[in-house]
Amino acid sequence: MSSASQSKGLQIREFYEKDCPLDVLDGKTAVFVGYGNQGRAQALNLRDTIESSKFSTPPKIVVANENDRYAAQAEKDGFGYTSDWAAAAAQADILFLLVPDHVQASLFKDKIAATLKKTCCIVVASGYNVYYGYLDVAPTNDIVMVAPRMIGAEVRSNFVGDSDLSCFVSVEQDSTGQAGDIALALCKGIGFTQKRVVKSTAYHETLLDLFNEQALWSSVLAMYRVGYLILKDMGLSDEELVHEMWLSKEPAKVMEHMADDGFIGQLRLHSLVSQYGQLSGSLELDTTQMRQVFQQKADRIKNGTFAEEFKKLEQGGAGVQHTVNELRKQTEQWDLVKGEHKVRDHLGLKTL
Numbered sequence: 001m002s003s004a005s006q007s008k009g010l011q012i013r014e015f016y017e018k019d020c021p022l023d024v025l026d027g028k029t030a031v032f033v034g035y036g037n038q039g040r041a042q043a044l045n046l047r048d049t050i051e052s053s054k055f056s057t058p059p060k061i062v063v064a065n066e067n068d069r070y071a072a073q074a075e076k077d078g079f080g081y082t083s084d085w086a087a088a089a090a091q092a093d094i095l096f097l098l099v100p101d102h103v104q105a106s107l108f109k110d111k112i113a114a115t116l117k118k119t120c121c122i123v124v125a126s127g128y129n130v131y132y133g134y135l136d137v138a139p140t141n142d143i144v145m146v147a148p149r150m151i152g153a154e155v156r157s158n159f160v161g162d163s164d165l166s167c168f169v170s171v172e173q174d175s176t177g178q179a180g181d182i183a184l185a186l187c188k189g190i191g192f193t194q195k196r197v198v199k200s201t202a203y204h205e206t207l208l209d210l211f212n213e214q215a216l217w218s219s220v221l222a223m224y225r226v227g228y229l230i231l232k233d234m235g236l237s238d239e240e241l242v243h244e245m246w247l248s249k250e251p252a253k254v255m256e257h258m259a260d261d262g263f264i265g266q267l268r269l270h271s272l273v274s275q276y277g278q279l280s281g282s283l284e285l286d287t288t289q290m291r292q293v294f295q296q297k298a299d300r301i302k303n304g305t306f307a308e309e310f311k312k313l314e315q316g317g318a319g320v321q322h323t324v325n326e327l328r329k330q331t332e333q334w335d336l337v338k339g340e341h342k343v344r345d346h347l348g349l350k351t352l
């Protein structure tokens, strides 16, 4: 696991527009390895910022991608693309690694590392490969993390509209002495300083991200499954359940109010019956076992057990996608999923 998580170049905990001058990007070539969810949004935002800012030599953006539908999108967006990884790496002063986490390490090792400039700054959007030490980066290179707290589509739509964008930033390896300045300039260039940039580390970002997924969100899925079963047994229709539990978007709105009005504060927007039910219910719940289970999950993330298990899936022949498909297939047996299919089909709503 990475021990280089001390952010040398970042002296404060939060950064805004004024803290992030763009001039360090002058004359530099930024190569986007990957033009998917984050790659496309970040490249478009950065290009807009470059075009609307003053540089003596404006930074150049290059997209490196396999010849696939993402490459076609890069062409459509006016970037063009190259599948010559070695040539792209050779010209990069800044290299964004924006392919899925589980392919980053091998792509970097096999196709990028050999021709990379010694002083290139490598930018990751999640701490995963850095924290687990999977990225084999030369000690002369810089490594920074610019990790959006938002899905790619929103990184773009927020940039062109009202922005709610924020991100975590860290310096993981600073060989040139410029890593912190580059990281902050990229935060501004991509649009994250419109709200707030928070100093973090690859370790913290990885723990937070994976814990949210494996402990919090997995519990939400399981809780909904059980809640659905109980109420279905008590005579409620699929239409009533699906509408109330998520299709109405009431839960999504409640979460928005948690951000806007406070996690507990937003309860004042609910009736007193609701406030009493939610507060007394959560306070009387015995969370001892939950805490033990969640702690085990956090420990497995911290000590790398989960990451190694995941790596084995990728190396195990059929790959991660196959395993995820199998797990999805199991959820087809849930009453909640069967009920939802019925309701969505009836309403003509598509399901991803």
Ligand SMILES: NC(=O)c1ccc[n+]([C@@H]2O[C@H](COP(=O)([O-])OP(=O)(O)OC[C@H]3O[C@@H](n4cnc5c(N)ncnc54)[C@H](O)[C@@H]3O)[C@@H](O)[C@H]2O)c1
Pocket (backbone or CB within 6 Å): 033, 034, 035, 036, 037, 038, 039, 065, 066, 068, 070, 071, 097, 098, 099, 100, 101, 103, 107, 124, 125, 126, 147, 148, 149, 150, 151, 152
């Ligand atoms: N998806 C998000 O909303 C989100 C949010 C925050 C951070 N991140 C981080 O951003 C990074 C990129 O994630 P993403 O969701 O944008 O990725 P993605 O799944 O959208 O990536 C697709 C891109 O990766 C390329 N690609 C896929 N497999 C490849 C392979 N084997 N070899 C070469 N290229 C390959 C595709 O050509 C395409 O350009 C990850 O580190 C992720 O953790 C993602």
